[in-house]
Amino acid sequence: MLLVEEDSLDDVLQVVFKHLLESGKQIAPSKGSALEQLGAAIELRNPLARLSRSQRRSPIFSALGEWLWYLSGTDEVAPIVHYIPMYERFAVAGRVEGAYGPRLFGDGQRLMEVVKRLRSKQDSRQAVIQLFEHSDLSNQKDIPCTTTLQFFLRDQALHLAVTMRSNDAYRGLPHDVFAFTMIQEVVARCLGTEVGTYMHFVGSLHLYDSDAAAATEFLEEGWHHLKPMPAMPKEDPEGGLRWLLGVEEQIRSGDSKAPGPADFGTHPYWDDLGRLLLAHRATSESDFVRIRESLDDEFYAIYITDKHARLDKH
DSSP states (O other): OOOEEEESHHHHHHHHHHHHHHHHHHEOOOOOOEEEEEEEEEEEOOOOTOOOOOOOOTHHHHHHHHHHHHHOOOOBBBHTTTTGGGGGGGETTEETOOOSSHHSSSSSSSHHHHHHHHHHHHTOOOOOEOOOOGGGGGGOOOOOOEEEEEEEETTEEEEEEEEEEEEETTHHHHHHHHHHHHHHHHHHHHHHHHEEEEEEEEEEEEEGGGGHHHHHHHTTTTTOOOOOOOOOSEEEEEEEHHHHHHHHEEEEHOOOOOTTSOOSSSHHHHHHHHHHHHHHOOHHHHHHHHHHOOOOGGGGGGHHHHHHHHHHHO
């Protein structure tokens, strides 16, 4: 059993990668050989420190796109392929059968049921969303890795415990931590409470052999300075989320009416997330400069600069 308790995502990744490379057991699953740890419990004490500061690991654009895909409640593959092309492999007739969006934010509105339950009974142990269904075992293309999300409201702070049947440490874990802690923060804002800790329990935590060299290079960078993401506004997030989802669709589709980086005016927090979506599509130096200069919070500048640098290399 691996136990990890750290303040930031980079701290977590340092411990997890080192452990898997040194002590992981070799397995040969269908997606390729990997080093595995059976049983892992990870606690992220500061869920806002959900983004890597590493030069190798800056998945903010793909992680943001995936989180918004969940929030949209759709299982259509086209929106997520814009951020993570590999999702195309999991699609059947243009849809991803194991998509989390419909299970979290679809017609059932399971997340809002959690909010209502915690509003009515603060100490409830029933604020659970089940993502994995038995019927998923018959789906050969995409079986959900996440089984449940359980929310706890204790001492005026919202804690989240996520259980995973399987978790890819290099590619999946950073995205999962980002998406689920963002959902945790959304629910906390709906309840008018603070964000507590984030707990991540995994049955099979693994590092594919194909990512071992990249994980080693990450470790060789050393430890990174803790820098939490700006906090979500204290008010109900519904309006900001609705605006961001609308802007995301405009930007992704190339709508000529999509706003530019200086045209936003909803709230500095949501505006900066919109600017990140613009940066994902940016191709010229002038685009990147305008986006960086429009930022309300300099926290995001490093990610935009890194993306610009990576494009220049190609």
